[in-house]
Amino acid sequence: MLRLRGRIVAHLLSFSSTSGPAISPLHRLLSASAAAGPISPNPSGFAVEEYLVDTCGLTRPQALKASTKLSHLKSPANPDAVLAFLFGVGLSGADVAAVVAKDPQLLCAKVDKTLAPVVDGLTGLGLSRSDIAHAYFRCRSIVPKLHYYLPLLGSSHNLLRLLKRGGSHLLSSDLDKVVKPNVAFLRECGLGDCDIAKLCIHRPRMLTTNLERVRAMVTCAQGIGVPRGSGMFRQALHAVAFQSEEKIAAKVDYLKNTFRWSAAEVVIALSKAPMLLRMSKDMLQRKSEFLLSEVGLEPMYIAHRPIIICLSLEGRVRPRYYLVKFLKKNGLLDRDLSFYTAVKITDKVFVEKLISPHKEAAPHLAEDYAIACKGEVPTNFRFT
Known part of the structure; x- marks a missing residue:
């Protein structure tokens, strides 16, 4: 960014007297700019791609893409003014790079006629400097x-x-x-x-x-x-x-076949959990195999409680199933707990009700559950 500091000194001086409060913070850059020394003009002309990389902080691929929209630029004068303004309103180097990469033609905008009025309007709406960094400055x-x-x-x-x-x-x-x-x-x-x-x-x-x-x-x-x-x-x-009607109809058919649902049951499931239509076929298949084959749930049971399908299989449903099964096998569960209740309660309640009370009888239970939530099956949770 040394080239930037050297190049914008003149713009800092000129805009500080014309642009009002928005530019005044740039005064803090003057000493650093002077220390960087003068920048000699490039005798071969204005190289847009190099400017985007060296001065604006874009990556080479970003600069190559952005330069196609700036091929008409013959001088760094206006881009320098724009960068001076962006730094003046408090944007960081990373913010400036992101803004320019998103909208390269911003470098062609007029500070006094476009950018300053837009920023004034955005701050008037209560947006912070970090918020403004994501705005579309060029659009009045x-x-x-x-x-x-x-x-x-x-x-x-x-x-x-x-x-x-x-x-x-x-x-x-x-x-x-x-x-x-x-x-x-x-x-x-x-x-x-x-x-x-x-x-x-x-x-x-x-x-x-x-x-x-x-x-x-x-x-x-x-x-x-x-x-x-x-x-x-x-x-x-x-x-x-x-989504097209054909795609939705195909997903409905897939749900019916995968979970062995009737037409009425798939309607029940979708009325309670419409986002099933957005889940991948692979995910639906894996959850179906676990719920129907390993847990042994009935299709109708799942259709009336489709939230089970929406919960994370690896991070929640499977580990909780293993833990509850462990508690039942070892006589540590003094009440009949449904599968649905076990998976739907919050993590805090699950730990309070099903892990903490058994610290003495099963001292490794919390550790085993944590391991299971990472996708592994602890020895204590293996039932073969």
Whole structure:
């Protein structure tokens, strides 16, 4: 970054008198810049790729990709001004590299006409410097749009998560013609703003796709047995979002065959755990083999308690099954504990109720359980 410090000294001096408070923190860089010494101009012209690597901190592959969008640049003057501004608002070297890699044409933006007004607007919304590092500085329309998105999403944290996942689409979509009609329709379906925020953080295109497609997804969610207004409707919409009817039908058939469910039982399972549609076939197969073959559960039992399938097999379901079986075999369980209860209770309760009371009778129980949660089966848990 020595080249950067040397190169931006002139810009620090010029912008500190014109850009107001946003640039004043740059004064702290002046002494370091002077110590770095003057940078001689490159007589062969402006090498964009080298500038991106040496001055902006991009990796060589990042710079190669970004340079294609900056081939028209003939001088480092404007990029230097942009970098000076970004450092001035408190961004770190890593932040600057990330911002430039994400949007190389930012280096062509005008500080006074674009960047300064955008940053002022973002800070006015209460975003911190670290939040601003993830914003789209070059888009002047970002500020009025964020005035709409921020209350909808409930927090700057949620807003930034959404921007990271689908920022370019969100900021380029028409609020009045696209986003607001989609939000209004989702509200009609019984989703509150909190539900909409959770849904769209994972599926940001729900806000930016056309309304007819959103209507089709709602119809599909209802088709798997989850009505509008129900507590599981958001998860059902998440599960079917942007999946074709053929793909969903194929997954439904796979669930029926894998867990030996009837048509009615698969509807029951999906109404309680729609996210089964998002699980991989390999994962479903392994969980089916364990639950049906090793544990010996009935298909109907699983269909009415599909949360069992959604829990981690290696990190929760299998180790707890082994531990409960160990307790029963050794006469340490003084009550009939169902498999479902054993796997659904929290870790804290599980330890308090099923491990801590047996420290004397089974001193290695906690250790064996911890090992089992890592995917291994301790000798004490082997039943052959």
